[in-house]
Amino acid sequence: MTATGLSALWSHWRRNPLQLFTLVAGLALATALWSGVQAVNAEARASYDAAAATLGEGQYDQLLPAVGSDIAQETFIALRRAGWLVGPVVEGQIGPAGTQVRLVGIDPLTAPGGLGPVGGGSMDLPQFLSEQPVFANAATAAKLEGLIDAPLVIEPTIAPDTAITDIFVAQRLLGAQGRLNRLILAPEQPVGRPALENIAPDLTRRAAQGGSDVGRLTDSFHLNLTAFGLLSFAVGIFIVHGAIGLAFEQRRAMVRTLRALGMPLRRLIVLMASELLVLALIGGVLGVSLGYIVAATLLPDVAATLKGLYGAQVSGALQLRPAWWLSGLAISVLGTAIAATGALISVARMPLLASAQPRAWATYRARVRQIQMAVSVALLATALILVLVGEGLVMGFGLLACLLIGAALALPLVLDGMLWLASVRARSVVAQWFWADTRQQLPGLSLALMALLLAMAANVGVSTMVSSFRLTFTGFLDQRLASEIYVSAQSVQQARALEAFAAPLTSEVLPLLSVEATLAGLPAELYGARIGATYRDNWGLLAAAPNVWDSVAAGDALLVNEQLARRAGLWVGDDLRIGPQTVLPIAGVFGDYGNPIGQAIVSEPLFSTLHPQVTALRFGLRTDDAEALRNALTDDFGLPAGNITDQAQIKAFSLAVFERTFTVTAALNVLTLSVAGFAIFMSLLTLAGMRLPQLAPAWALGMTRRRLGQLELMRAVVLAVLTTACALPLGLALAWVLLAVVNVEAFGWRLPMYVFPRDYAVLGLFALAAALLAAAWPARRLARTPPADLLKVFANER
């Protein structure tokens, strides 16, 4: 009997290959969307982790110079001899601009926890010390080939554009003999050490957590991608749900026949479930493959984005990570299971003889809808409560989930209400029938419409978020990388000479002065700024007092970054103590995206009074002719090329790369919308078959098939328009949660939200087009239904 049952079930697909295709394609698309986003995320994260582990960053506390970037080797020895277990690191860039490699030198004997490849088994210590190799991945090694006179060893786990070697070799290659850049603190320190201030007062300790600016900023980017992944998952689940619903809807008659022929219900359900499992696995495998292609296409751009923006290195190559392809398969199977449970229960509960009647189905559906409404109200209420009283990142995501699911579940009722309003106002008979019939059709379409709602909302939300991110970031780059050229001097004398040399050649010379400080009880940096046209023209402030720049320049006020302001609960007008005798009012708050710690800016003269020992070794130079200035600095002044950074080039590159990310986002948008369009198409196809009994009387009363087809198309457009109208506020709410709640909870800074009506209009048109395309074929089919089929409705058992 099992074999017969299976063959009967299979015969349905054989007779309707298109339906089989839609089911598998629906599953595959949903899985692809999910696994594509996951793959990009997982790959980028894995690369970060490798980079962080390679360099021991984030893992351990570090000691850094409070001023400048160098630590004398004697300081390292003094610390060791006082009992401080620290491992030295020297690092610097080598190679021509554009293809520079970060060379990191470590001492394997004092590095805590076996940093890098040494001790990891690829080479033993005597070999490492005597052969003095430089470790790098294959791509980096190729860049270094011929550039350095040390043996290169390929080590794939090392972060891109990074090379690791012994400290002796690194100091030699970087020309940094006797100098170190940072000291890594071993996690376990001996008892009875003297305080750090007594041994090395010039060093400050940076805690392991929150150490890396790059990590914080890229985390933000990844959080956004993760949110996108979750949204795509929600959309995907609706698609899968729709596809399963379709498969059951279309086979109700067969189920009835099989049961009437004596197939036990239990066995029938087991058979249908196994069939679904096989289909889910097939759809899942196809989806994961598709996701891989999507990810492989997107990843180089994402990698380049992160590199260009944050200096973080992400390998552009994609690896088939078990984590994401397994999760892709799991999504497909789980989604199918969730979706099928409801459908199978329906089959099980349906009276034997009633199961072929669409009306019975619809009645059952109506009960489900009441439950949906109750859940929706509860979820939206929870979302409201979370906004008002919730705290923490988990709350942020909980809020996101409540909002989205609640809104999706509420959609059918909202649409029903709108349609009821329309039907009340309808005058003509046809119009009244049109609205009433649309309402009657709503339950069957609601899943597809929910998918459209979520896809639209996700697109509105994500594009708002990403575009806001871009605007903010472009502004931030303009502000922070305002100077055309940055130079660094090696000594105080050279710095003075450099400043004097550069002054007549530039419009402004901006010294970079900073000290680590504790402000409002929080770790922070105090900057001294030469307030001039650059600051006045380029720095946008989140909040400012009148004449902010004048009062800061006069030393009467200061600026703080958003992080400090939010964490310390300060804002414009509040006072901040920056020295034993110095308390100044805050005149402005500036956005400081990606910086983990607080920052305050005072005028250069005031800074020099507070910290006379600090002299600027780095300068930003403003000029109209960067090339000429650069040549003058190297040829006439004799500054090594390595001490000059052409920031304009970096900025242009960063922005160009960022633009590519938006292409990525746009591609993902198109994908989600097509998935939603596909859901609508499938639902309409399903409804078309079972709606004949309702359409036949209208035809019999004189309405032409052509007119009926037109009305079908119009119905799809009306529903799409209404859904889009609901999606816009939901999408904006989503964006708001991402920017103003999730980001603040995760990183302590809020991204300003910008609204892009034109983008939304285009998105709305896309959604409309998707709905039209989806409805076109079913409508056309209806318009061409043979009159005989319509007549059969009256001839059959009804």
Added chain:
Amino acid sequence: MSVKSLFLCVFLLAAAPLIAAAQGFGGLGTEAEGFAVPTPAPEFNFPADHGAHPDYRIEWWYLTANMTGPDGTPYGLQWTLFRSALSPFATAGWDSPQIWLGHAAVTTATEHYTAERFARDGIGQAGVTPAPFEAWIDDWHMRGPNFDTLNLRASGAQFAYDVDLRAQGPLIFHGDRGYSVKSEQGQASYYYSQAFFALDGTLSLPDGEIPVTGTAWLDREWSSQPLASDQTGWDWFSLSFDGGRKLMGFRLRQADGSYFTSGTWIAPDGQTTALPNGSFTAEPLETTQINEHAVPTRWQVRVPEYDVDVTVSAMNPGAWMDLSVPYWEGPVTVSGSDSGIGYLEMTGYD
């Protein structure tokens, strides 16, 4: 003493000591290309020879002490500085081909605290100067105006100690005037000791500071090819009997199950007699399982020539040095024909 130390230094040069151990200790001590090799009938030149000998492959300054607190509670401590050469010379700077390794421990009847330090040569992080004498790595040091008057310090995550040492007798030269043979094939090292230190100072343990007094034994040894290829481990004893007599003896375990033994009998006035292979014997009586290591912690030690037949028992059988190179090292008590105290170290049980 301490073939153990030889093992340590050789192992230090292998990033994966377990792999080296699995392969046995064979082959480790048989090559000395470019390095100086100990020769019989040495003439030491002090204080210079208290300092480092970079042209030899391995060298150590190795101190163990038996102490008691004010209430008579016994304690043990260890302070060791190893030097290991990649090439037979030293220079200033990071590229000096010498590596330093420090081990320190404090043992009580129930606890065993250990610490380990590594350092490059040539940058001042570790080293040895003969006069005034100082051997140091990081904040650990053994230093004083001369080799007879020293201050000793070390610290770990859970303990620290700071003790003063004053020599109460002469230097002891093992083997033939300091030329100590380690195998029948003739592998040897230079080996002398200061076995007569009186000690007082302070231990800092998690429960607080403890003033201690006691005795200490300092070994100096260097070589380039100290082991035969078939030697698999080492049991070393330094025992001080009531009445002032002392015994140093070691047993090298060989792959075929036989042993090579050697020792020095020390009279209370410092007069020494070398004990040739077979004169000193040590038989395990009881083993202790420490994680996956089965280590003998009670021994029967005999020197028939001096009517010595004693049981040597570990004060704390758990004195396992769980460091990059693992071994057992701890204080012991002696009973039987003589009673006394001492130190035991055992390698090759990992």
